[in-house]
Amino acid sequence: MVRVRAFLAAVAMVPSLASAATPIHLAPSTPWVLDYAENSCRLLRRFGQGNDSTTLAFESEAPDSLDLLIIGQPLKTGRDEVAVKFLPSRSTAMIGRVDETREGKVPSVLVNGVQLVSDDFVAAAKKRRSGLKVNADTMRFEEKAAYRAERGAFAANTTAVEIDARRNSPVVLDTGSLGQAIKSFDQCSRDSLRDWGVDPDLEDRIVKPARSDVRQWFSPDDYPKDMLAQGQESVVKVRVLVDATGVFGTVTHPDTGAVSPLTSQYYIGKGIVSIQLEGEAAYRDIGDVPTFEFTPDIQTLPHFSSRYGVRAKDMEVVTEKNASLNIVMDEFTYENLMLAFMGDTVVGELDAQIGEARAA
Secondary structure, eight states, X not given: OHHHHXXXXXXXXXXXXXXXXXXXXXXXXXXXXXXXXXSOEEEEEEESSGGGOEEEEEEXXXXXXXXXXXXXXXXXXXXXXXXXXXXXXXXXXXXXXXXXXXXXOOEEEEEOSOOOSOHHHHHHHHHHHHTSOSOTTOOOHHHHHHHHHHHHHHXXXXXXXXXXXXXXXXXXXXXXXXXXXXXXXXXXXXXXXXXXXOOHHHHHTOSSOOOOOGGGGOOGGGSOHHHHHTTOOOOOOOOOOOOTTSOOOOXXXXXXXXXXXXXXXXXXXXXXXXXXXXXXXXOXXXXXXXXXXXXXXXXXXXXXXXXXXXXXXXXXXXXXXXXXXXXXXXXXXXXXXXXXHTOOOOHHHHHHHHHXXXXX
């Protein structure tokens, strides 16, 4: 009986020992590195040493779009999802999806749609919006300014990222203030807009962004079959550039039930080509055109930082924009010949010369 009581007493002590467990703090082992990637901006930093080495990465494909990826052995867990929080800021824990890298099978946690704002700010914004008699998608200029100010303040006050990968013993990355790092990161996002042909100042004045349900653009058959066979998951990112009207067109099809693969739906591009040269009043049909090829030529100048041991690209600016247009025309009409040989109209002069010759 004495042994049984002793065993029960030992079991009763387990919860108190677990609750007393302390977080695993990892200090920075590298400075922040800002990568001006081709299609996104990345902000990276490494924490810990040896087997505890963990990489923290922020990534954005467009302004106000932010994902968080954390990779390291300390994140090893048997759960599919873990809680991720910014400390000490007051914000609801985010849900991170647990996975592992393809090379090395290192544990990773991915958080999509990260918002660098406090819960109080989100609640206040919803309250203000509910009292406005405007479309729910409309964001006034002062709201956008308030959001950016809150984002900067939230980042400045954030000094750590907590990942609850180990029950009662979370992993804490001691980042220090994120203020200056996120400020540089946001500047990268604005610079990327220029690379895509978008004016950042014009983007700031848009109060109602273009929206579409991108889920309707894809079907299960579009997913790579080899990845599906291996049980691999992925996150699909879509970027849509629209004109000043905010309209990016409508796609229609006579048979919405047609699903690939379907050989009867092979598309062979055909169309009518009309041109309007400078000084002409209207477009004119140039006849049959079997080949129409437009090739852009964008010249950029990359810049690489020499501040750290890793040679990282920190900026790439567009220095020249050119394009070539290849048109093959089957109809050698008078106007088409002038277009091909860059000629000018001289019919009037020729008529006058012919008239003079006949008079003589």
